[in-house]
Amino acid sequence: MRQSRHLGRTLREVPKDAQTAAHGLMIRAGYIRQLSAGIYVYMPLLLRSLNKISQIIREEMTRAGSEEMLMPAIQNKELWEKTGRWERYTAIDGIMFSFQDRRGSTVCLGPTHEEVITEILRQEINSFKDLPKNVFQIQTKFRDEIRPRFGLMRAREFVMKDAYSFDLDEAGLDVSYEAMRLAYHTICERIGFHYRAVEADSGAIGGSGSQEFMVLADTGEDTIIYCDQCQYAANQERAASRLEQFTQDTEERPMEAVLGEGLIGVEPLAEFLGIPVWKTTKTLLFEADGNLVAVMVRGDCDVNEIKVANFLGGADVKLTAPERIKELTGAAVGYAGPIGLPDNVRIIADFDVDHRVNFECGANQTNYHNINVNFGRDLPLPEFSDFKLAQAGHQCPHCDGTLQAQRGIEVGHIFKLGTKYSEALKCVAPDGQGQQPPVVMGCYGIGVSRMAAACVEQNHDDRGMIWPIHVAPYHVHLLCLTPKDEAVVARCDALYQTLQDAGVEVLYDDRTARPGEKFSDADLIGLPIRLAISKRTLEQDCIEVKLRKDADNQMLSQEQTLALIQEQLG
RNA sequence: CGGGGUGUAGCUCAGUUUGGCAGAGCGCCUGGUUUGGGACCAGGAGGCCGUAGGUUCGAAUCCUAUCACCCCGACCA
Numbered sequence: 001m002r003q004s005r006h007l008g009r010t011l012r013e014v015p016k017d018a019q020t021a022a023h024g025l026m027i028r029a030g031y032i033r034q035l036s037a038g039i040y041v042y043m044p045l046l047l048r049s050l051n052k053i054s055q056i057i058r059e060e061m062t063r064a065g066s067e068e069m070l071m072p073a074i075q076n077k078e079l080w081e082k083t084g085r086w087e088r089y090t091a092i093d094g095i096m097f098s099f100q101d102r103r104g105s106t107v108c109l110g111p112t113h114e115e116v117i118t119e120i121l122r123q124e125i126n127s128f129k130d131l132p133k134n135v136f137q138i139q140t141k142f143r144d145e146i147r148p149r150f151g152l153m154r155a156r157e158f159v160m161k162d163a164y165s166f167d168l169d170e171a172g173l174d175v176s177y178e179a180m181r182l183a184y185h186t187i188c189e190r191i192g193f194h195y196r197a198v199e200a201d202s203g204a205i206g207g208s209g210s211q212e213f214m215v216l217a218d219t220g221e222d223t224i225i226y227c228d229q230c231q232y233a234a235n236q237e238r239a240a241s242r243l244e245q246f247t248q249d250t251e252e253r254p255m256e257a258v259l260g261e262g263l264i265g266v267e268p269l270a271e272f273l274g275i276p277v278w279k280t281t282k283t284l285l286f287e288a289d290g291n292l293v294a295v296m297v298r299g300d301c302d303v304n305e306i307k308v309a310n311f312l313g314g315a316d317v318k319l320t321a322p323e324r325i326k327e328l329t330g331a332a333v334g335y336a337g338p339i340g341l342p343d344n345v346r347i348i349a350d351f352d353v354d355h356r357v358n359f360e361c362g363a364n365q366t367n368y369h370n371i372n373v374n375f376g377r378d379l380p381l382p383e384f385s386d387f388k389l390a391q392a393g394h395q396c397p398h399c400d401g402t403l404q405a406q407r408g409i410e411v412g413h414i415f416k417l418g419t420k421y422s423e424a425l426k427c428v429a430p431d432g433q434g435q436q437p438p439v440v441m442g443c444y445g446i447g448v449s450r451m452a453a454a455c456v457e458q459n460h461d462d463r464g465m466i467w468p469i470h471v472a473p474y475h476v477h478l479l480c481l482t483p484k485d486e487a488v489v490a491r492c493d494a495l496y497q498t499l500q501d502a503g504v505e506v507l508y509d510d511r512t513a514r515p516g517e518k519f520s521d522a523d524l525i526g527l528p529i530r531l532a533i534s535k536r537t538l539e540q541d542c543i544e545v546k547l548r549k550d551a552d553n554q555m556l557s558q559e560q561t562l563a564l565i566q567e568q569l570g
Numbered sequence: 571c572g573g574g575g576u577g578u579a580g581c582u583c584a585g586u587u588u589g590g591c592a593g594a595g596c597g598c599c600u601g602g603u604u605u606g607g608g609a610c611c612a613g614g615a616g617g618c619c620g621u622a623g624g625u626u627c628g629a630a631u632c633c634u635a636u637c638a639c640c641c642c643g644a645c646c647a
Contacts (some may be wrong), residue, residue, distance in 0.1 A: 012596065013582050017640070037639065094571095095646070112647065146571090146645050154646090199595065210647095221646095318644085413647065445647070481606060516607035523607090534606065544606095566588095 001044075001474070003509040008043040010521050020219045022456040023151035025465055029524045037146025038156035042449075045525065046475035049452050050159060054138050056190050057446060058163050064183035066163050071116045073140060077106040079115040082552070083424040092206040092316070097142050106296075109142035113445050114421045114443060117164045121439065122427035128168050131429055131439060134161035134176060138448060150219065152453035155408065159448040166422075166439045168429055177209070177416055180444045184412050191451065192412070192468030194458060198224050199234035200413060201306050209416040213446075214408030215454040224408045225390045229401030235410075237306045240386060241394035241403055243298065246278055253372040261367045264334065266299040272362060273371060281353060281361040283336040285325055285345070288315035292328065294341055296349035296361070301388040303350075311348065311385050329364040337362035337370055339379050347382040354384055401487040409454045410447070417441040456526075465526025466548050469568055474507040476565065477527040481515045481534035492533050495543070495558070500551045504565055523548070529565060 008030025017034065018024030018564035026032045031046035042050060058068060077098070080086035089096040089111065110116070121133065139203045141160045148156050165176035181197075188195045193215050200212040212235055214224050225241070226233035234240070243300065263269045270277040280299025285292065286308060293312065295303050309317040322333045329336045338347050338361060353359075358372040375381050392405035401490075423439035424427065430436050459466045469475060476499060480492040489510075507527060509518050515534070523529050532544040532553075543561045546553035547568070556564065 009597095010608095011579095011581065016576090016582070031582090034639090093646075143647085147643095160647095205640080410647090431596085443647090484605085514605065514608070516605095516609085519607045521608085536606075 001507050003507055004511050006044065006260075006507070008045055010524055019150050020153075020457065022219070022453060022460055022465075023153070025456060025460055025524065026151055026453070029090035029465060029526070032151060034151075038145055038154070040152060040155060040157075041493075045473040046452060049455070049467070049471050051447060052471045053191060053448055053451050054159075054161070057187055057448065060183045060187045061136045061161070061163060064134075064179045066136045066165075066180075066183075068137065068506075070134050070137050070139060071110070071113050071120075073110050074107050075113075075116055075140065076111045077108065079119060080108065080426075083115055083421055085115070092474075094146065095143050097144050111141055111143045112445075113137070113139075113162055114164070114417070114441075114544060115425065117427045118421045118427045118441070121166055121422075122425055125166070125427065125429055125439065128429045128431045132165065132167045132172055132176060134163065134165040134179075135524075136161060136444070149221075150453070152449045154221070155449065158450065161446040161448055163444040165244075165442040165444070166427075167442075168431075168437075169440055173416055173418075173442050176440050177414060180414050180442065181211065184414060184444070184446070187446070188213055188215075188412070191455065191471050192459075193451075193454070195404075195411070196224060196233055196408065197227065198226070198408075199238055201238040201310070203233060210380055211414050212408075212410050213412035213414075215411050215451075215458055216406055217409050217454065217457045218407050219457055220407035220409040222408050222410055224406045225392070225403050226406065227399060227401040228404050230396060230399040232396055232398050232401075234390070236302070236390060236405070239390035239403070241388070242391075242395040243301070243352045243388075243394060245355075246276065248355070251357075252374045252377065253358050255370055255372045255374070255378045257363045257365065257368045257370050259367055260369055263369075269360070269369065270299070273369065275360060275371070277357060279359045281337070281359055283338055283362055285320040285328060285336055286317050287320050287324075288312045288317045291315075292320070292342075292345040293317075293386055294336065294338060294345050294347045296338060296347070296382065297351045298350065298352045299360070299390050301350065301352070302391075303387055304389040307385070307387050308348070311387070323410075329362075330408035331362070331364050331368075334365045335362040335364060335366055335368065337364050338382065339370060339373070340364045341443070348387065349382040349384050350387040351384050352388065354381075407482075409450065409457065411451045411454050412444075412446045414444045415442060417443050421488060432475065460526070462526035463520070467526050467528055469528040472526070472528050474505040474527050475569060476504055476506045476529045476531055477522045478506050478508045479515075479518045479530065479532045480508070480510050481518065481532055483510065484510045485535055488535055488538055491538055495531070495533065498558075499565075502562060502565075504569075529568060531535065531561065 009026045010030055014024045015027045030043055033041040090098055096111050097110050101107050138161045142157055167173045167176055195215045195449055198212050198214055200210045223236040225239035260272050263272055266277050266280045270280050277300045277565050281296055282299055283294055283296050284303050295308055297303050299374050305317050309315055325333050352462050360371045361373055363370045392403055394403045419438040422441055427439050428436040429439050456465050482488045499506045528548050530546045537544050542555045542557055544553050545556050545561055
């Protein structure tokens with residue numbers, strides 16, 4: 001492509017809307033233009049990268065036995081009502097765009113396609129012999145995100161690959177899931193990501209097992225918890241951890257309420273009371289689908305709200321408002337405790353709250369703290385489960401290692417869905433013996449446009465992008481540095497043709513700009529191989545070659561240049 | 571949804587407090603000098619000041635409404 005004809009000019013100044021370095025680079029380099037909040041135009045350079053990422057995904061999905069199809073973006077309300085998700089996605093979460101058509105029917109723009117594909121499979125499957133099936137599509141998805149962010153990273157309209165597997169039983173699902181898992185690893189490796197697969201929470205979509213594929217980047221919206229000794233890695237939403245255990249007092253002391261004014265936070269509290277922080281207890285009040293729940297965790301921990309929600313059967317869990325806390329506890333916020341709460345408050349506690357002798361907790365009275373509290377004597381045993389947020393520094397749940405934390409961008413997520421959708425939509429596989437069991441489903445998503453954003457996020461410097469060659473918009477950026485010199489132009493034109501004939505994708509900067517501007521634009525656009533030709537290189541009968549990721553350039557003959565390009569493409 | 575902020579030239583922003591000719595830098599166009607990391611000189615084009623209404627002799631500026639975008643929070647396959 002001749003750059004003089006290319007659409008997508010570069011900007012010298014960073015647009016004010018840029019929220020991350022990579023987001024700013026995408027705008028400055030002419031890859032994206034914003035149309036409205038979270039809605040972007042994919043300019044020619046970006047589209048080429050998206051197509052390459054899509055092609056890699058397409059090849060690996062096909063290789064793994066999935067078949068490509070394409071479903072409509074517009075879906076009808078009735079289908080979503082059958083699975084009970086209409087209300088959740090529109091009224092409660094408000095994430096789905098919906099509107100009325102000419103005839104007054106309510107329709108939506110698909111944020112995901114479980115309903116549609118399950119409905120289709122219901123029609124297509126007549127026997128257990130028709131299974132398994134696995135299909136995928138690469139398509140624009142619509143989600144009215146509450147807070148679009150970071151350009152393509154969290155957009156309201158975006159490109160997604162979604163795949164769905166249909167099996168006779170759990171064992172079949174395991175096979176399908178494993179094939180997808182391996183394909184996802186291959187896809188990430190081919191694109192060139194520095195990434196990690198982690199255990200994940202399956203969230204509102206439902207189901208049992210799930211893993212996320214996380215591209216490692218400090219600007220990622222998710223936190224990954226991983227072990228420094230074994231292979232354990234999980235999204236912080238899901239991660240388990242063990243806490244350091246301490247020697248307990250040998251005898252129980254009498255409980256008492258201690259006055260300690262204005263103590264904010266567990267450290268000052270522990271210091272004031274003369275006890276270790278691990279003896280303190282945080283009690284947080286939540287409303288779960290309207291029911292009150294008090295959650296206790298050890299003072300040196302935080303509550304993982306997702307674990308609480310899962311424990312309560314997928315309830316909508318929210319921290320209780322301060323005014324309500326005052327009503328319930330009779331104390332200012334910060335003094336809630338398990339003793340003396342109203343009867344309608346269900347008390348649940350993290351495992352590590354237990355097995356402590358003479359611990360502290362809030363007294364439900366402003367400025368008062370109960371010390372030397374003991375389960376069984378001062379209050380009944382609450383329901384125990386895992387409610388704490390795993391943090392760096394905690395111990396690994398599987399070995400003696402210490403957990404570490406790192407930020408990640410979720411580019412892929414694979415789920416074992418089970419029969420939630422097939423049951424709701426009656427997608428069954430007659431077994432020939434009179435039974436009609438629902439098919440067992442899996443679903444597998446990849447954020448295609450998010451992958452492009454993650455790629456830039458992970459590969460850039462202060463001057464611009466540094467694309468991995470297999471997803472770069474073009475392989476080579478050819479710069480004609482002296483566009484007024486006919487001999488130089490002729491040489492560039494010839495090389496441009498030669499490269500294209502050899503199957504090399506070239507962006508040819510034939511503009512009448514000064515060399516400095518061309519170098520800056522080349523750095524910004526970030527194509528992996530830069531070739532420069534000028535009067536100077538012509539005199540030496542060679543080409544100046546520079547890899548975007550390297551600091552130095554080299555003068556090579558045309559043969560050497562072609563060889564180097566082939567080597568890079570290999 | 572709650573709190574805050576911003577809408578003025580293609581981009582980044584002054585000007586609004588205290589009403590009085592519509593501004594700067596970058597970019598763009600023309601001519602000239604330059605020519606390997608966004609060069610210099612001279613000249614030029616370009617804005618219904620987000621939109622609608624109001625106050626006023628006079629509104630980018632004050633008032634009201636409204637729309638859009640951004641940030642923080644809540645929330646979020």
